[in-house]
Amino acid sequence: MRILFVTPEYHQDGGTERSIYMLSHRISENNTVDIITSRFTHEPTSSLNIIKVPRIYGVMAARFLFFRFISDLLIFYRKLRYGFSYDIIHSTSADSGLANIVTAHFCMKKHYQLRKKSVSLLSVKDIHGFLREITLRCFMLIVSWLEKRCFNHRRTKRIIAVSNSLKNDLIHEYGVSPEKIDVIYDGVDPERFCPDDSNNIRKDKLTQLGIPLESIIVLFVGGDWERKGLIYLLKAFQNLQANNVHLLIVGKGDVNLYQALSADLNIFRSNIHFLPFDVRIEQWYNAADIFVLPSLYEPFGMVALEAMSCGLPVITTSRSGISEIIKNGYNGIVLHDPEHIDILTMTLRDLIENPDKREQLGKNARTSALKYTWQQITSETLSIYQETGKET
Known part of the structure; x- marks a missing residue:
């Protein structure tokens, strides 16, 4: 299969980033994988190619929307110019409007609601803090709207939620059909993350x-x-x-x-x-x-x-x-x-x-x-890819 991952960050500095990094790396062992990203630490290989999107700085919402727009533009361009066609386009959250597989690591609407309860705008001490909070909430609302649109779009064939609680959030907050969501927990490398008996x-x-x-x-x-x-x-x-x-x-x-x-x-x-x-x-x-x-x-x-x-x-x-x-x-x-x-x-x-x-x-x-190795998570993900390929 030819698979495209779309993710703003491709490295191992955070949980979401480490998850997509490990999954794509494993999948590339037996498939051709392209990565569209703005920031990466992995060097391209014969079966894993990096396609870089320029990184802009400033307001979070602008960065998010810029990456999403340029990523989708690149997909269209590569298809028209070079004839690239992917069996699977796999994005994290709403990072692409063209994905047929989406991994949800988060429900932004749920986070927004919790933040509104825990952080009152009246409690912000200075104008800079007030503006930061307003900017953050605007970003969260934009992402929430795009997540709902992405998760419910007919182009999105399957959604992988990283827990049952997140699956329930997507159903209740965005009205996503339960049949569309598969739960696959994140994995771990037990050889790297193992006890040090020597101390x-x-x-x-x-x-x-x-x-x-x-x-x-x-x-x-x-x-x-x-x-x-x-x-x-x-x-x-x-x-x-x-x-x-x-x-x-x-x-x-x-x-x-x-x-x-x-x-x-x-x-x-x-x-x-x-x-x-x-x-x-x-x-x-x-x-x-x-x-x-x-x-x-x-x-x-x-x-x-x-x-x-x-x-x-x-x-x-x-x-x-x-x-x-x-x-x-x-x-x-x-x-x-x-x-x-x-x-x-x-x-x-x-x-x-x-x-x-x-x-x-x-x-x-x-x-x-040990039940949640990347080998197991990769196997479950590939099964979803194959089922999605049959549906399309």
Whole structure:
């Protein structure tokens, strides 16, 4: 098959990006794959070709619409000029108006509604913050409208949702037919994301940060810290009052704001560490004892699956799609509401004080994660491609 992926970002810096990167790379082993993208780190091969769209800077909505317009224009041009015809055009979200397969990693309308509830325009402190919030909401409304149009268009034959909860969101928020949606969870590479039995990585990382080796390390990984509930983790961390517990926050976010929040919560500065995203993220999993993702809205949560694959006990919430593969108390812990700080604190303290429980949860998590390899996810995706080809 000749397959085209359309995605603005083609690298491994984030969950959505890593998902499409790994999937397309696997599919290219036995198929010809083209990638239309603005930013990439993968060099072209004989079976995987990169088609670059110019990247513009400025307002998010303008970047999104520019990429979408140019991508569709390129598809038309290549077909007319060179006769390129694709069996499958696979886009992420509404990034193309010509896709017949779409992977939904998000429901922007659901996110918009949650943001309206959690962030009041009247609470914004200055004019710059007010304008940023207005711009963000305009972007979210544009994407919501395009997602609804894309997901319901007759050209879109199948939608792959990364969790059952996201499937339900697409049905309820956009009126998508349930028969049109398949659920395929994101995958993990168990050879890359695996426990480090030697503990050498942990020693190197903790020494690098000046953390005593006997400390308990709580890890948070991700961007969009407000949606992922970092403030609730900080409040729970404040309640712990444990000098031997360190919190590592890996990813992109407003570091200055959250450092100020940490200071307001009287958290020892030496016990909280803000770190930029690292492409070798598996090393930070192997440096940790507990992984926490207390999200307010998380359609899946690939970082939690990667943590499970590395043998970490995971604490997350029922608002995360990853909770669908976690049996509470067996291979992880699922909290109902991240805003219940006392329950999050109690859960953290229980794992900190019980190393045997941490170990058993981690072992079970590793076993569970092995069911979601990229080989399995690729096989399921190719089956959908073949069915779509028969329909067309």
